[in-house]
Amino acid sequence: MELLKIENLCKTYGKGENEVKALDNVSFTVPKGQMTAVIGPSGSGKSTLLHVIGGVERPTSGKVFLDGQDVYAQNNKNLAIFRRRQVGLIYQFYNLIPVLSAEENITLPSVMDGRKPDQERLEQLLKLLSIEERRHHLPSQLSGGQQQRVSIGRALFTSPQIILADEPTGNLDSKNSAEIISLLRQSNREFDQTILIITHDENIALQCDRIITISDGKIVRDVTTGIK
Ligand SMILES: Nc1ncnc2c1ncn2[C@@H]1O[C@H](COP(=O)(O)OP(=O)(O)OP(=O)(O)O)[C@@H](O)[C@H]1O
Numbered sequence: 001m002e003l004l005k006i007e008n009l010c011k012t013y014g015k016g017e018n019e020v021k022a023l024d025n026v027s028f029t030v031p032k033g034q035m036t037a038v039i040g041p042s043g044s045g046k047s048t049l050l051h052v053i054g055g056v057e058r059p060t061s062g063k064v065f066l067d068g069q070d071v072y073a074q075n076n077k078n079l080a081i082f083r084r085r086q087v088g089l090i091y092q093f094y095n096l097i098p099v100l101s102a103e104e105n106i107t108l109p110s111v112m113d114g115r116k117p118d119q120e121r122l123e124q125l126l127k128l129l130s131i132e133e134r135r136h137h138l139p140s141q142l143s144g145g146q147q148q149r150v151s152i153g154r155a156l157f158t159s160p161q162i163i164l165a166d167e168p169t170g171n172l173d174s175k176n177s178a179e180i181i182s183l184l185r186q187s188n189r190e191f192d193q194t195i196l197i198i199t200h201d202e203n204i205a206l207q208c209d210r211i212i213t214i215s216d217g218k219i220v221r222d223v224t225t226g227i228k
């Protein structure tokens with residue numbers, strides 16, 4: 001069953017001579033439970049693609065369907081609810097709330113949804129991500145890698161349908177990086193979670209089920225690795 005369907009997606013920034021076509025007529029589908037790597041040169045449109053899929057950045061034209069739902073046909077209030085409940089977005093530059101502690105950042109989507117955060121899940125993630133001892137620290141008191149792990153915890157906390165990870169190991173050493181990838185793989189296998197992961201690391205891409213290559217806002221290559 002296809003979970004994600006993208007139709008003729010275009011995203012243009014700026015006007016006139018400053019115009020940048022970040023996404024240029026991108027279409028593809030992703031079946032439920034697939035772990036896909038998105039690779040391509042810097043500035044090719046990878047982060048833009050993830051933000052558009054995640055309901056964060058409205059496309060200039062084209063459509064995004066998640067689980068049959070036309071994402072941008074919703075009003076802004078429902079779009080915000082959609083983002084909180086259905087999508088786990090791991091930002092390239094973390095996007096943590098500076099005045100909240102590590103654990104408050106992780107449970108934020110749940111709290112904003114008016115729910116009582118699942119304490120057991122929190123403990124499990126803090127442990128898995130090795131940030132238990134830093135749980136009460138503010139983002140400014142954490143290293144880049146620790147902030148990255150907090151942002152991963154926030155994305156995984158509510159076990160959303162789709163995880164969109166923008167270079168989730170860009171700031172981690174090889175040991176931590178391998179652990180994060182295996183954590184994502186584990187949550188993909190156990191919960192049939194669909195994952196899109198942007199990476200510059202060929203080893204990570206090769207561990208995914210499929211590799212999509214983007215160049216100048218277009219898909220130039222799309223291969224399945226045959227792992228799964
Ligand atoms: N908010 C914005 N305003 C104007 N231009 C933007 C904006 N965001 C991105 N762009 C431009 O869109 C293009 C695609 O950017 P994007 O961040 O998606 O690239 P990327 O593939 O993620 O690059 P990197 O690997 O360096 O993270 C770039 O040319 C970038 O300069």
Ligand SMILES: [Mg+2]
Nearest residue numbers: 046047048092
């Ligand atoms: Mg990027």
